[in-house]
Amino acid sequence: MMKGLYLHIPFCEHKCIYCDFYSIEQSDSFDRFVRTITREINLTSGKIEDDPVFTSIFFGGGTPSLLSPVQIRKIMDALHRNFVVAPDAEVTVETNPGTVDDEKLRAYKAIGVNRLSIGVQSFSTGDLTFLTRIHSVEDAERCYYNAREAAYDNINIDLMFSLPTHTKNRWINNLNRIIELEPDHISAYSLTYEKGTPLYQKLKNKEVTPLEEDLDAELYGITLDMLDNAGYEQYEISNYARSGKQCLHNRTYWESCEYLGFGPSAHSFYKGRRYWNINNLQKYNRKVRAGLLPVAGEEMLTELQRAEEEIFLGLRKTGIDLKKMKNSYNLDILKIKTKEISSFSERGFVVIDNDYLRLTKQGKAYADMIASELM
Numbered sequence: 001m002m003k004g005l006y007l008h009i010p011f012c013e014h015k016c017i018y019c020d021f022y023s024i025e026q027s028d029s030f031d032r033f034v035r036t037i038t039r040e041i042n043l044t045s046g047k048i049e050d051d052p053v054f055t056s057i058f059f060g061g062g063t064p065s066l067l068s069p070v071q072i073r074k075i076m077d078a079l080h081r082n083f084v085v086a087p088d089a090e091v092t093v094e095t096n097p098g099t100v101d102d103e104k105l106r107a108y109k110a111i112g113v114n115r116l117s118i119g120v121q122s123f124s125t126g127d128l129t130f131l132t133r134i135h136s137v138e139d140a141e142r143c144y145y146n147a148r149e150a151a152y153d154n155i156n157i158d159l160m161f162s163l164p165t166h167t168k169n170r171w172i173n174n175l176n177r178i179i180e181l182e183p184d185h186i187s188a189y190s191l192t193y194e195k196g197t198p199l200y201q202k203l204k205n206k207e208v209t210p211l212e213e214d215l216d217a218e219l220y221g222i223t224l225d226m227l228d229n230a231g232y233e234q235y236e237i238s239n240y241a242r243s244g245k246q247c248l249h250n251r252t253y254w255e256s257c258e259y260l261g262f263g264p265s266a267h268s269f270y271k272g273r274r275y276w277n278i279n280n281l282q283k284y285n286r287k288v289r290a291g292l293l294p295v296a297g298e299e300m301l302t303e304l305q306r307a308e309e310e311i312f313l314g315l316r317k318t319g320i321d322l323k324k325m326k327n328s329y330n331l332d333i334l335k336i337k338t339k340e341i342s343s344f345s346e347r348g349f350v351v352i353d354n355d356y357l358r359l360t361k362q363g364k365a366y367a368d369m370i371a372s373e374l375m
């Protein structure tokens with residue numbers, strides 16, 4: 001059974017216009033933060049009664065690649081001191097190309113980082129300017145080549161589509177470039193307009209116009225075809241991997257396995273309890289330094305919530321397991337949602353295949369809408 005450890009590093013050099021992850025613009029006091037998160041790791045391990053074996057460590061954020069290799073190593077040492085980590089655990093650092101050079105990437109590798117997730121987002125200068133990224137296309141490509149030179153054999157590249165600046169050709173150019181680079185894993189997400197972000201404000205002020213839904217679906221369909229032809233298997237609605245290179249850590253979330261999160265705003269799921277940390281660095285610091293866990297809220301998942309998660313996550317992967325829904329939750333989805341399922345089926349969005357309700361290629365572009373109708 002997979003189990004994950006997640007570290008949320010809440011610093012960014014600059015806040016990107018679309019981002020709603022918790023992070024603050026800061027480039028110092030990292031040592032202090034490392035001491036605090038290390039303390040949180042110690043405090044948490046005292047509350048874990050059994051001795052689970054963790055199969056992945058994921059440094060996310062924020063921009064974890066702002067931390068020096070020594071700082072990352074201190075956090076990893078604290079994890080190893082407090083938990084059992086599998087010898088072949090996947091260890092990922094999310095990397096902003098504007099924050100690393102080849103020396104740093106080599107040093108990360110030397111301390112046990114074996115997977116990089118590079119936030120490229122686009123191979124077009126216009127797109128990067130629109131997204132207010134701190135790096136150029138050249139920085140992103142240099143980062144990727146440096147990582148290969150440093151012998152990383154498990155690299156993800158993040159891309160974003162359906163920007164207001166996107167035409168079909170611009171997105172196809174992006175896909176052609178990523179296919180040329182041959183990363184082991186690709187995450188490609190459609191741009192979303194999250195409340196509270198400057199991008200959302202621009203939308204409200206009518207300064208940006210989102211792409212038409214049909215074009216968004218078309219770009220998504222092009223992504224599926226081009227990446228499939230290039231030998232990438234789609235194993236989650238927005239994630240594609242070469243053989244053997246699926247992201248273990250993300251699968252921990254998608255397969256409802258347990259994980260512990262550290263750092264402000266980090267989420268955990270353990271023994272059926274879901275809980276999340278304070279999303280404010282100062283308050284987080286105060287709690288942990290007082291010897292308290294910085295938990296902001298928690299819930300025990302009810303049976304209905306677990307069933308809803310199965311539907312949501314199932315649709316994003318290989319389909320809803322209809323037999324399991326009946327046996328584990330006493331829910332006959334085909335009966336309860338007859339009208340909705342017939343309508344989706346007539347529109348070519350879903351099929352029933354071997355006791356699974358699966359999305360078709362067209363349906364995948366509307367996965368969230370279909371999930372919410374079925375939940």
Ligand code: SF4
Binds near residue numbers: 015020021023062
């Ligand atoms: S670098 Fe990443 S975490 Fe930081 S603001 Fe940009 S998208 Fe958000």
